[in-house]
Amino acid sequence: MTNAPQPDLFDDDPGSERAAGGVIIRTKSELEEVCLVFRPHHNDWSLPKGKLDPGENFLEAALREVYEETGLRCRELRHLGSTRYEIERPPFRKLVHYWTMEIVEDAIFVPNVEISELVWMGFAEAKNFVSYPHDAEILTRAENASS
Numbered sequence: 001m002t003n004a005p006q007p008d009l010f011d012d013d014p015g016s017e018r019a020a021g022g023v024i025i026r027t028k029s030e031l032e033e034v035c036l037v038f039r040p041h042h043n044d045w046s047l048p049k050g051k052l053d054p055g056e057n058f059l060e061a062a063l064r065e066v067y068e069e070t071g072l073r074c075r076e077l078r079h080l081g082s083t084r085y086e087i088e089r090p091p092f093r094k095l096v097h098y099w100t101m102e103i104v105e106d107a108i109f110v111p112n113v114e115i116s117e118l119v120w121m122g123f124a125e126a127k128n129f130v131s132y133p134h135d136a137e138i139l140t141r142a143e144n145a146s147s
Helices: 058-070 123-129 133-146
Strands: 017-028 031-039 044-046 049-051 073-086 093-105 117-122
Touching: 017 058, 017 073, 017 133, 031 058, 031 123, 031 133, 049 058, 058 073, 058 093, 073 133, 093 133, 117 123, 123 133
Parallel strands: 017 093
Antiparallel strands: 017 031, 017 049, 031 044, 031 117, 073 093
């Protein structure tokens, strides 16, 4: 069950590049784990996310991007809000909305040009492992939402 408001209402920063992603949570041996991906082009560890396609809302983009980057079909659980940060190309700002997600159809990860590795780890380790403070903040929100 989602408690997210209508995703189309989230575009409160129309001058920014718009993106969406997910914090995929699974339970393994009674420990909650989250999924992180390595993006070789950026040389970073991050949460699965990507830009909105034309006509797509934030939630649709989040579900699509998570599937494209991980191979996992997921469903949204809870909207975690957004993060904003500067980027090196126009429009020089990025707005990203995130949801916690659960897997509805598992798959074996296949490395590709965009994402070369996928790892699962607990929240504490993941917050120290991601390359950017804004990803660690989203992980903190997800951990608080899941407890």
